[in-house]
Amino acid sequence: MANVDYPDPVRALIVHLKQLPGIGPKSAERIAVWLMQQGEEVSTPFSEVMESAGREVIECRLCGFFSTHEKGCAVCDGLQRDGSLLCVVEQPTDILPLERSGAFRGHYHSLRGRISPLDNIGPEELRIRELLDRLRAGAFTEVILALSSDVEGEATANYIAELLRGIEGISVTRLAQGMPAGGGLESADELTLMRALQGRVGLG
Template sequence: MPALDYPAPIRELILQMKSLPGIGQRSAERLVLWMMGRGHARAAELARALVQLEQRVGICSECGFFIERDSACGLCESDKRQKTVLCVVEQAADVLRLERSGAFSGLYHVLGGRLSPLDNITPSDLRIRELAARVPALGVEEVILALSADVEGEATSNYLADSLRPLGVKVTRLAQGMPAGGGLDHVDEMTLHHALSGRRAM
């Protein structure tokens, strides 16, 4: 006698949910069962939102941030942005993190990831050529690298700095070091090293 299991459509939805980052088998199962308990209206709302995401959301060809299809990019087209400073980030979500800080008013460039030989991500897989083209076209004077402080982020930053140097543009990196509100007893050696190297006068 075969083991009892969910009907095929439920199994398929659990499989699709499980393929999302950060969601395992149990979480996927709970989400699907929760939707089932809310009735078909909730499932229809979710399906409609996913279809709209596919049909209406695109990527700006200039900066790489999300836009509604056939709409101008609010970042690239804004007259309030400082056009001579360009901040390079790994993912589109990083743009929002920086914007919410209120500390940056220039333009952005989303790479779409970072170099990772183990994952077969090479320079041709990232938006590096587009970056090199934007710098002279916009008259950029400074490129800020706002990438991760791990091995892949460091490698990507070094590669970008070498690639941009012939363009005569100033290349800087986000300061790294002590987190706000943190003490020395909660800081690892690498962070402490960066904090000491990047110290500034008061």
């Protein structure tokens, strides 16, 4: 006796949905069935926005934030930014919480991760060369390390601070203590971020 299963297009949809973060097999099945039941009125615009996000959104080659081919980067192209301050974060998603805190109007640099030997992530895997290139161009006078306060974040901060020692005219600071460990800046509230920025401390 043949097993009865969903038709192939639904099974294919479930396979793709299961790849999404936080979506297990049960949720994938539920979403796929819901989409099918809504029909083309919902599924067509859904697939269109997904396709255009995948096609148009790129990583800004300067700061690493999300940008689009058409409109560029809202951070790097933004007006009235302090061109002497550069805030280094782990992920592009760390930029928005800092922006929302209202306490920082300089520029950003996302590393796209942090040094993590267990995950085979060394300095070469991060956007550190790009960081050095930006600093050597000469406009920045202070680099603020806004990395998480766990072991890997600390190791990354120390590594970068050591590298920057060799660059003339740049002082290196870090956020005041109290940043969440590991969870990234997204999990910090705006007031905490504002205080952490205002209370930043110099590194050697």
